[in-house]
Amino acid sequence: MKIIADVDKCTGCDRCKLACSYQLHEGFNVFLSNIEIEKEITGLPLKIYFKAPCIDLPCKKPLCIEFCLEKALEII
């Protein structure tokens, strides 16, 4: 199982990264997140590349999914 993002819904807000850092380290720091998001802002629409290498899902109840207001994340 892993986390994937629907990049058409993702706005690049980074809430999932903050949630992940809190889940793993009990602090809000995007640099301590398992999630990588690259935003290509040279043109419109915004292009998002999302990567969360959580193949074995360390979190029983992933906060990254709960924090995403756009409902862009899911477990497959």
Ligand code: SF4
């Ligand atoms: S919280 Fe959702 S919308 Fe925001 S960056 Fe993460 S996946 Fe994208």
Ligand code: SF4
């Ligand atoms: S499943 Fe857990 S470790 Fe993986 S991205 Fe979500 S919150 Fe972070």
